[in-house]
Amino acid sequence: MSVLQRSNIDNVANPNDTASIPHTASPRTGAALESFVYDDDIVRKFLTVTVIWGIVAFLAGILIALQLVIPTVITYTTASGTRPFAFLEFLTNVQFLSFGRLRPLHTNAAIFAFAGNAIFAAIYYSTQRLCKARMWSDTLSRLHFWGWQVIIVCAALTLPLGYTQGKEYAELEWPIDLLIAVVWLGFFGVNFFMTLKRRRERHMYVALWFYAATIVTVTMLHVFNSLAIPAGWLKSYSVYAGVQDAMMQWWYGHNAVAFFLTTPFLGLMYYFMPKAAERPVFSYRLSIIHFWSLIFIYIWAGPHHLHYTALPAWASTLGMLFSVMLWMPSWGGGINGLLTLRGAWHKLTDDPVLKFFVVGVTFYMMSTFEGPMLAVKTVNMLSHYTDWTIAHVHGGALGWNGFLAFGMIYWLLPRLFQAPLHSKKLAEWHFWLGTLGILLYVIPIYCAGITQGLMWRAFDASGALKYPDFVETVTQLIPFYWFRVAGGLMYLIGALFMGYNFIRTWMARPAVYDAPVQTAPAMAPLHVSRPVFRSRLDSNTELGHKGDVFLQHVFHGWWHRAWEGTPYKFIAWSIVAVAAGSLLEIIPMFAIRSNVPSIASVQPYTPLELCGRDIYIAEGCYNCHSQMIRPIWSETKRYGDYSKPGEFVYDHPFQWGSRRIGPDLAREGGQRSNLWHALHLQDPRQSIQQSIMPAYPHLLTTSIDFDEIQTRIRAQAMIGVPYGEAVRDGVSQSLARAQAKVIADDIAKGDGPKGLEDKQIVALIAYLQRLGTDISKPPPTAAPQPAMAPANATQNTGRN
Amino acid sequence: MRLSDIMSQLGLAAFPIIGMLLFLSVFVGVLFRVTRRHRKAELDYTVLLPLADEVLPLENR
Numbered sequence: 001m002s003v004l005q006r007s008n009i010d011n012v013a014n015p016n017d018t019a020s021i022p023h024t025a026s027p028r029t030g031a032a033l034e035s036f037v038y039d040d041d042i043v044r045k046f047l048t049v050t051v052i053w054g055i056v057a058f059l060a061g062i063l064i065a066l067q068l069v070i071p072t073v074i075t076y077t078t079a080s081g082t083r084p085f086a087f088l089e090f091l092t093n094v095q096f097l098s099f100g101r102l103r104p105l106h107t108n109a110a111i112f113a114f115a116g117n118a119i120f121a122a123i124y125y126s127t128q129r130l131c132k133a134r135m136w137s138d139t140l141s142r143l144h145f146w147g148w149q150v151i152i153v154c155a156a157l158t159l160p161l162g163y164t165q166g167k168e169y170a171e172l173e174w175p176i177d178l179l180i181a182v183v184w185l186g187f188f189g190v191n192f193f194m195t196l197k198r199r200r201e202r203h204m205y206v207a208l209w210f211y212a213a214t215i216v217t218v219t220m221l222h223v224f225n226s227l228a229i230p231a232g233w234l235k236s237y238s239v240y241a242g243v244q245d246a247m248m249q250w251w252y253g254h255n256a257v258a259f260f261l262t263t264p265f266l267g268l269m270y271y272f273m274p275k276a277a278e279r280p281v282f283s284y285r286l287s288i289i290h291f292w293s294l295i296f297i298y299i300w301a302g303p304h305h306l307h308y309t310a311l312p313a314w315a316s317t318l319g320m321l322f323s324v325m326l327w328m329p330s331w332g333g334g335i336n337g338l339l340t341l342r343g344a345w346h347k348l349t350d351d352p353v354l355k356f357f358v359v360g361v362t363f364y365m366m367s368t369f370e371g372p373m374l375a376v377k378t379v380n381m382l383s384h385y386t387d388w389t390i391a392h393v394h395g396g397a398l399g400w401n402g403f404l405a406f407g408m409i410y411w412l413l414p415r416l417f418q419a420p421l422h423s424k425k426l427a428e429w430h431f432w433l434g435t436l437g438i439l440l441y442v443i444p445i446y447c448a449g450i451t452q453g454l455m456w457r458a459f460d461a462s463g464a465l466k467y468p469d470f471v472e473t474v475t476q477l478i479p480f481y482w483f484r485v486a487g488g489l490m491y492l493i494g495a496l497f498m499g500y501n502f503i504r505t506w507m508a509r510p511a512v513y514d515a516p517v518q519t520a521p522a523m524a525p526l527h528v529s530r531p532v533f534r535s536r537l538d539s540n541t542e543l544g545h546k547g548d549v550f551l552q553h554v555f556h557g558w559w560h561r562a563w564e565g566t567p568y569k570f571i572a573w574s575i576v577a578v579a580a581g582s583l584l585e586i587i588p589m590f591a592i593r594s595n596v597p598s599i600a601s602v603q604p605y606t607p608l609e610l611c612g613r614d615i616y617i618a619e620g621c622y623n624c625h626s627q628m629i630r631p632i633w634s635e636t637k638r639y640g641d642y643s644k645p646g647e648f649v650y651d652h653p654f655q656w657g658s659r660r661i662g663p664d665l666a667r668e669g670g671q672r673s674n675l676w677h678a679l680h681l682q683d684p685r686q687s688i689q690q691s692i693m694p695a696y697p698h699l700l701t702t703s704i705d706f707d708e709i710q711t712r713i714r715a716q717a718m719i720g721v722p723y724g725e726a727v728r729d730g731v732s733q734s735l736a737r738a739q740a741k742v743i744a745d746d747i748a749k750g751d752g753p754k755g756l757e758d759k760q761i762v763a764l765i766a767y768l769q770r771l772g773t774d775i776s777k778p779p780p781t782a783a784p785q786p787a788m789a790p791a792n793a794t795q796n797t798g799r800n
Numbered sequence: 801m802r803l804s805d806i807m808s809q810l811g812l813a814a815f816p817i818i819g820m821l822l823f824l825s826v827f828v829g830v831l832f833r834v835t836r837r838h839r840k841a842e843l844d845y846t847v848l849l850p851l852a853d854e855v856l857p858l859e860n861r
Contacts, residue, residue: 130849203842205849274850284847285834292830296823318820577826584819 033519034200038128040513042141044416046121047409049149051495051502053113054405058492060106065488067091067099068661069481071692075685093683093695096160100620100694104171105159110397111169111260113152118405119264120148120188123211125412126271127192130208131199132520140191147183151176163234166617166653167249169256170225174236177226184222189215193571200520204570206287210267213295213574217259220578225252231715232708235614239719242648243596246306246656247315251582254302261396263294265404266333269361272408273340276353282339286332293329295574297322299581304375305658307384316377318585323375330368337361352427356407359435363399367392382457385626385660387477388449391442398438398491406430406498413505418513422504426497433494440487448480457634465637470663475690599646600779604721605770607709607732608739612767614712615760616655619696626657627666627771640667640772647775650721662693667772674743675750677765682753699761700753704740706733739766 071092073085091097124141128134135141154176158164164171172180192215196208225248228236240248274281281287303319338361341347341354348354370392374383383389414421421427455473458466467473535545536552605613616622629635631642643666648654672680676687682700684691713732717723726732737757743765744757756762 126850201849203846203849205846207850271850278851280847280851284843288834289831292834293827296827296830300820300823314817318817321820577823580819581823584823 033521035517035519036132036134037515037517039124039135039138039141040416040515042135042138042145043121043125043412045145046117046124047412047416048502050114050117050121050405051409051499053109053117053152054402055492055495055499057106057109057114058488058495060102060109062485062488062492063091063097064099064102064106065481065485067097067102067694068692069478069485071685072475072478072690075689093697095162095696095698098619098694098696100623101160101162101164103623104164104168104620105156107169108155108159108171109152111256112155115261115265115397115401115405116148118401118408119214119260119268120144121412122268122272122408123192123264126207126267127195127211130201130205130271131195132201132518133195133199136191136194136198140187144183144187144191147179147187151179151183154179158234162618162620164618164620165226165228165236165238166620166622166655167225167238167245167252168622168658169253170222170249173234174226174228174230175233177222177228180222181219185215185219189219200523202523205271206284206291207267207271209291209570209574210263210270212571213291213578214259214264214267216571216575217255217263217299217578220575220582221252221255221259225249229715229719231712235712237712237715237719238653240652240654241719242651242654243645245652245654246648247303247586249654250305251302251586254305255299257396258294258298258301261401262298265364265401266290266294268404268408269337269357272404272411273337273357273361276351276357276407276411277341277344277347279340279342279344282336282342286336290329290333290336293326293332295577296581297326297329299578300585301326301375303585304380306656307375307377307380315585320375320377324372327369327372331365334361334365334368337364350424352424352431353407353411355428355431356403356410356434359431360400360403360407363395363403363438367396367400370395381630381632382453383449384630385658386449386453386456387445387480387659388453389659391446391449394445395438395442398434398441402491403434406434406495409498409502413502417505417509419505419508419510422501422508426501430494430497430501433490433497437487437490437492437494440490441484442487444480444483444487448477451476451480456638457632459634465634468638470638471688471690474661474692478692596645596649598649599644599775601777602647602649602774603780604650604716604723606735606739606766607713607726608736608763609767609770610712610716611704611709611736612760612763612765613655615699615764616767617653621665622655622657624657624659624661624693626660626664628656629664629666635664639664641775643772644775647772650716652716652719652721665768665771669769669771669773673750674746674765674769675752677768678747678752678756678761681761681764696761699764700756700759702760703758704736704760704763706736706758709733709736736763743769 070085070088074083074089074092076085077083095101124135151172155172158173158176159171163173165173192211196204196212227239229239230236238245238248270281270287300322301319303315304323305319307316307320338358341358344354348358373379374389374392410421410427452473455467455476460466535548537544537548540548604610627643629639629642636642678700680687681696683695683697684693685695710729710732713723714727717727726735740762741757743762744755744759747756747762747765748754
């Protein structure tokens with residue numbers, strides 16, 4: 001290995017990668033050496049925002065963790081009747097800070113802003129070095145950087161305002177989705193693949209494969225899951241409905257974990273771990289196997305998010321099988337990462353970078369062990385909808401993604417800012433605070449999950465539910481939730497230490513960064529290494545000769561080296577693997593009628609109910625409430641008849657939810673009076689004292705936009721919801737007004753708030769009263785018409 | 801008659817199972833290929849790439 005040829009950037013005629021400087025010719029091929037300078041400025045940019053957005057994401061997490069405990073604090077009353085903590089009420093009743101709106105902000109910030117920028121920093125740093133080439137286009141690099149930050153800012157503005165598609169981790173509305181597609185593929189993807197094309201190193205190190213697979217697959221996931229019909233500038237409806245939307249969403253959701261939070265971080269691990277340990281990865285073969293198994297297996301595992309739901313059993317069984325199979329390659333990869341330290345374990349004691357990496361990889365192995373376990377149906381029966389899932393993802397996100405990113409940041413800081421790390425001691429503190437913080441978060445939340453899961457299914461001796469009151473199972477969790485706040489705070493403080501270290505190291509940077517000029521010969525053309533075959537046949541047709549040459553090619557196996565040498569073929573194969581897996585899974589789901597048997601009595605929502613549903617989505621009620629009763633005894637006992645696929649055929653998007661912080665609402669219709677709902681939504685604690693649900697006073701004062709309802713009904717009709725007459729001008733509005741009046745009058749009659757007939761709350765109540773009621777109605781006699789009769793405004797049969 | 805009625809007649813239910821078997825066999829093929837002996841030299845070279853930011857002399861390429 002020759003030593004780097006160092007010189008200042010000013011001495012270079014063209015600092016970019018243009019091969020303009022003459023050099024000695026290579027002794028073997030005669031190819032001239034080319035000169036180039038790596039673009040580290042872009043890496044510095046991505047690294048900086050990683051730290052900033054990381055802190056924002058952790059802060060948002062702590063805020064929403066606090067929101068789940070604060071309601072129990074504000075209701076605390078002293079003996080003298082004062083409420084000392086009442087001033088914290090704004091955390092539970094300000095609409096822009098509402099849990100249902102901030103939780104998506106937290107997840108989007110953690111995944112796309114923090115983890116996203118971290119992988120971009122990793123990719124821009126390592127790709128240039130592994131390819132021995134500057135990024136293909138500086139302009140695209142900058143467009144990628146700024147475009148991505150604009151997307152993040154748009155998310156930070158729209159989500160608290162309630163603009164959302166209502167699908168987890170894909171909440172951003174359609175204009176932002178379009179921007180994501182352009183920035184991701186058009187700027188980032190093109191730049192990356194062109195750099196691969198222009199590389200000066202024939203062999204593509206495995207990290208590059210992981211990056212390539214990430215770019216290709218995330219594009220596909222994003223495009224197909226986000227297909228929607230706009231109904232305004234910041235409103236759209238998923239083109240899929242019900243079961244199919246659920247299938248699409250979890251195909252996306254699961255693979256976002258695979259291809260946004262796993263494959264790029266594995267690439268990062270395979271590059272930076274050897275760097276930090278100063279030795280090559282333990283087994284390169286294992287890393288290749290790791291790659292192909294992730295590509296082949298992960299894509300099938302999505303349906304495990306939908307066990308015991310209205311999803312057909314074959315799909316969820318496939319999801320389970322493939323999930324269990326994933327255990328092996330994941331552990332192979334993890335062990336591969338850890339054993340990279342073979343013979344260098346002593347370095348661990350005084351190197352915070354290695355500490356972060358080792359614990360990060362350990363968390364990878366823990367999460368990938370737990371994941372397949374949670375995918376087993378019987379375990380899932382207990383864990384689904386509980387905090388167990390939350391504990392699982394935080395082991396992965398804080399432990400694996402966070403720690404790998406931190407390790408990389410500490411490794412890169414001195415190199416990028418060309419100054420020694422300000423304080424190694426502070427980095428050590430970060431490490432310990434972070435590790436303890438994760439444990440303090442994950443262990444109690446794991447206990448909370450199991451506790452609640454067991455309480456939901458507990459029966460007493462007489463065969464009745466032991467905890468029929470849902471809120472009992474919530475109160476039980478509050479102590480665990482306090483631990484989570486503490487753990488999260490520790491993790492945040494650690495990250496703040498890193499921020500400080502970052503700033504101080506940056507302040508010590510030189511006036512001008514040294515940008516060493518690299519040299520390498522251009523990549524030799526492929527045909528040099530490709531054997532030339534001649535037809536062995538004597539007299540034959542041209543086609544025969546060609547065939548023989550082809551066969552020789554195949555048998556001599558040059559094709560697979562060529563396959564790895566040319567990224568295009570390799571990429572094509574990755575796409576084939578991922579796309580074929582997806583199609584094989586999704587086509588039967590969409591095409592087979594029997595998967596979604598229709599139910600004659602299930603009718604589209606009335607215009608007012610649809611408007612209420614949009615409010616339900618905008619407020620993010622799905623972050624706390626499921627709408628999916630599983631065919632499990634304890635569940636049908638608590639909530640009523642289990643959910644059928646046919647009940648969701650008009651649900652664009654589906655709202656099954658994934659976590660029950662509050663009770664399931666699939667059969668909420670008719671259970672409570674309109675007045676009960678109005679008061680409960682105004683302030684849940686005036687109905688149920690221990691409730692931790694946010695208050696929605698603004699719904700009683702914000703008016704319904706009746707004109708908008710017409711646009712939305714038309715958009716729904718465009719994606720196949722049979723709205724008939726209701727699409728005609730003015731029809732939806734008058735139907736909605738009529739239904740709203742009935743509900744408002746009913747509330748006023750019961751001594752509730754008056755004058756609600758044009759307020760959002762009546763729309764939301766109309767929707768809640770419709771939920772799950774169609775199935776017990778008689779099938780319509782005439783041609784399909786939306787059930788326009790106001791949902792039993794005065795019927796009040798259930799608990800109250 | 802809707803497209804899904806036609807598709808329903810095609811007996812696609814076995815589709816994902818067949819797909820899974822196909823996947824597994826291709827995957828086993830990949831495993832077999834990467835573990836073959838003759839690629840050792842290439843792998844031994846590639847594994848060192850992250851440690852060789854510096855330009856390698858041409859003889860090693």
